[in-house]
Amino acid sequence: MSARPDEPMLVARDVHRHFEGMRAVDGVSIDVPRGKITGLIGPNGAGKSTFLAVLAGTLPASAGTITFEGQDISRLPTYHRARRGLVRTFQLPSEFSQLTVLENLLVAAPDNRGDSLLGALLGKRYWGDDELRLVDQARSLLKRFGMTAKESDYAGTMSGGQKRLIEIMRALMLRPRCLLLDEPMSGVHPRIVDEIKYYLQSLRADGLTILMVEHELHLVEQLCDSVVVMAQGKVIGSGTMAALRRQQEIVDAYLVG
Amino acid sequence: MNSYYAATLLVYAGVDIIACIALNLQFGISGIVNFSFIIFQAVGAYAAAVLSMPPDTANGGYQVYVGGFQLPFPLPWIGGALAGGLLAIPVGLVVLRKLRTDYQAIALLVLSVIANSVITNARPFLNGAAGIAQVPGPFSDQIDPLTQSYQLLYVGLTLPCVLLVWLVASRIVNSPYGRSLRAMRDHEVAASALGKNPVRMKMTIFIVGGIIGGLSGAILVGYIAVWAPSEWLYPETIILFAAVIVGGRANNVGAILGALLVPVGFEEVTRLIPGTIAGWVPPPNLIPAMQWVAIGLLIIGFLWFRPQGVRPEPRRVFEGSPDAEEVDRVRTA
Numbered sequence: 113m114s115a116r117p118d119e120p121m122l123v124a125r126d127v128h129r130h131f132e133g134m135r136a137v138d139g140v141s142i143d144v145p146r147g148k149i150t151g152l153i154g155p156n157g158a159g160k161s162t163f164l165a166v167l168a169g170t171l172p173a174s175a176g177t178i179t180f181e182g183q184d185i186s187r188l189p190t191y192h193r194a195r196r197g198l199v200r201t202f203q204l205p206s207e208f209s210q211l212t213v214l215e216n217l218l219v220a221a222p223d224n225r226g227d228s229l230l231g232a233l234l235g236k237r238y239w240g241d242d243e244l245r246l247v248d249q250a251r252s253l254l255k256r257f258g259m260t261a262k263e264s265d266y267a268g269t270m271s272g273g274q275k276r277l278i279e280i281m282r283a284l285m286l287r288p289r290c291l292l293l294d295e296p297m298s299g300v301h302p303r304i305v306d307e308i309k310y311y312l313q314s315l316r317a318d319g320l321t322i323l324m325v326e327h328e329l330h331l332v333e334q335l336c337d338s339v340v341v342m343a344q345g346k347v348i349g350s351g352t353m354a355a356l357r358r359q360q361e362i363v364d365a366y367l368v369g
Numbered sequence: 370m371n372s373y374y375a376a377t378l379l380v381y382a383g384v385d386i387i388a389c390i391a392l393n394l395q396f397g398i399s400g401i402v403n404f405s406f407i408i409f410q411a412v413g414a415y416a417a418a419v420l421s422m423p424p425d426t427a428n429g430g431y432q433v434y435v436g437g438f439q440l441p442f443p444l445p446w447i448g449g450a451l452a453g454g455l456l457a458i459p460v461g462l463v464v465l466r467k468l469r470t471d472y473q474a475i476a477l478l479v480l481s482v483i484a485n486s487v488i489t490n491a492r493p494f495l496n497g498a499a500g501i502a503q504v505p506g507p508f509s510d511q512i513d514p515l516t517q518s519y520q521l522l523y524v525g526l527t528l529p530c531v532l533l534v535w536l537v538a539s540r541i542v543n544s545p546y547g548r549s550l551r552a553m554r555d556h557e558v559a560a561s562a563l564g565k566n567p568v569r570m571k572m573t574i575f576i577v578g579g580i581i582g583g584l585s586g587a588i589l590v591g592y593i594a595v596w597a598p599s600e601w602l603y604p605e606t607i608i609l610f611a612a613v614i615v616g617g618r619a620n621n622v623g624a625i626l627g628a629l630l631v632p633v634g635f636e637e638v639t640r641l642i643p644g645t646i647a648g649w650v651p652p653p654n655l656i657p658a659m660q661w662v663a664i665g666l667l668i669i670g671f672l673w674f675r676p677q678g679v680r681p682e683p684r685r686v687f688e689g690s691p692d693a694e695e696v697d698r699v700r701t702a
Contacts, residue, residue, distance in 0.1 A: 202559060206558065209555050232545070236543075263691065
């Protein structure tokens with residue numbers, strides 16, 4: 113698919129998500145530009161995480177359209193969106209706890225011939241080569257994120273920060289075009305925050321598109337090319353962090369929210 | 370111990386091992402709490418029975434049932450396995466798509482109770498509470514089932530089925546597909562966000578487990594020659610769960626071990642309890658009742674003190690892993 117580089121990768125138009133009358137997401141429209149890091153900020157309960165879940169398909173939209181790489185994906189289930197390259201992470205740790213760190217990464221690989229009932233029954237001779245290739249790929253990611261020594265440990269025994277890294281590496285195994293990160297630095301030691309920041313910047317340099325929910329404004333300022341502000345289910349502003357700081361309304365949303 | 374007793378033990382062990390491997394695929398590997406497992410064994414047994422028996426008019430009408438096709442071996446066994454798989458389709462479509470895992474378990478338990486009650490009361494279908502008797506086993510028209518050689522033959526027919534089921538299950542469990550199933554078990558929403566289709570995976574394993582469960586029923590009914598609702602009450606499922614929990618969830622060797630320890634071992638050990646204890650004759654239902662108490666205590670005890678079972682789920686270390694050498698060293702030490 114060769115979309116024009118100036119065309120936004122992910123477009124949401126008038127997206128709603130209602131929970132029994134509660135309008136968690138109330139008509140949100142945003143463009144996520146290609147190859148950039150876009151921040152999504154706002155007070156608690158603004159609907160940021162819900163909106164991210166709707167974009168990824170974890171929650172169905174009540175109304176509105178979501179377009180990814182020029183195609184309407186509003187009705188696609190989560191796993192189809194993931195296979196197209198729109199991959200999310202979670203706010204709470206979501207590791208596969210009884211799988212090793214390496215296995216957590218391998219699960220996400222999209223193209224293993226042994227990852228179907230028939231492939232499995234055909235035996236290791238059928239899928240062994242795929243497995244070897246993917247183990248190499250997973251190990252180079254582990255190396256990049258400094259977790260080589262942990263590959264055979266159960267993911268459930270990792271620290272909060274390491275689980276964050278697993279989550280990001282797992283998403284990268286899918287070779288995504290667009291990452292949706294839900295507070296990737298929350299509850300993480302400052303040293304690992306710096307690491308994650310560094311990795312996100314290097315991913316952007318590789319051309320990956322990222323939309324991230326984040327509370328720490330100084331991180332948003334350092335990382336994000338542009339920022340969308342949500343409050344009470346609506347977008348109340350967007351632009352660079354510096355420009356947003358000058359708008360009283362937006363400062364109020366944070367101070368009051 | 371005579372050879373009949375040995376053959377009986379071996380056939381029962383084979384049937385229980387097959388059932389436990391199937392339940393382990395569903396519960397241990399994929400996280401499907403299939404509290405209706407026994408109805409898949411039951412449908413396999415009924416299907417194999419009516420496929421191998423003559424029409425019900427042939428025996429003076431003392432029992433009534435549908436079908437009666439007199440098919441030769443191995444068609445009744447294949448039919449039993451298919452019946453288990455077919456039953457899994459509608460059940461899975463209703464239960465596995467929308468419900469949360471804990472409600473799935475309840476729905477399946479209720480289904481098991483309803484199915485038993487329907488078959489018990491709808492006599493024209495499968496002879497109701499009395500059940501079906503005189504089910505001919507494989508080759509029983511050629512060899513007298515009461516002979517020692519037939520007993521040996523039956524063990525010989527059961528063994529390849531056990532090996533086949535073992536092969537299928539270990540290929541699934543040790544494959545990338547098995548890894549995806551375990552990932553779904555650990556965190557379904559995350560698996561789905563990584564491109565896995567959980568409903569499809571659960572349906573697939575539900576059907577595979579149904580087929581294997583059906584086969585176990587077909588093997589059993591050919592041997593014991595009778596099949597009635599009292600054989601497949603819902604607590605039978607609990608025994609199999611106890612076996613998988615005791616043996617070790619998500620470990621096929623554990624499932625086999627559990628099958629040998631719980632359904633086979635337990636029932637055999639209680640046979641050794643004397644009919645009278647120092648002149649006191651216990652009430653006739655005391656021993657069976659105590660068996661249930663013991664099964665319950667066994668499950669609780671294991672979940673409390675050793676939740677991973679006798680043989681825990683193996684940690685999968687890949688070749689070239691930084692600590693693979695250390696694991697090898699520990700193993701050889």
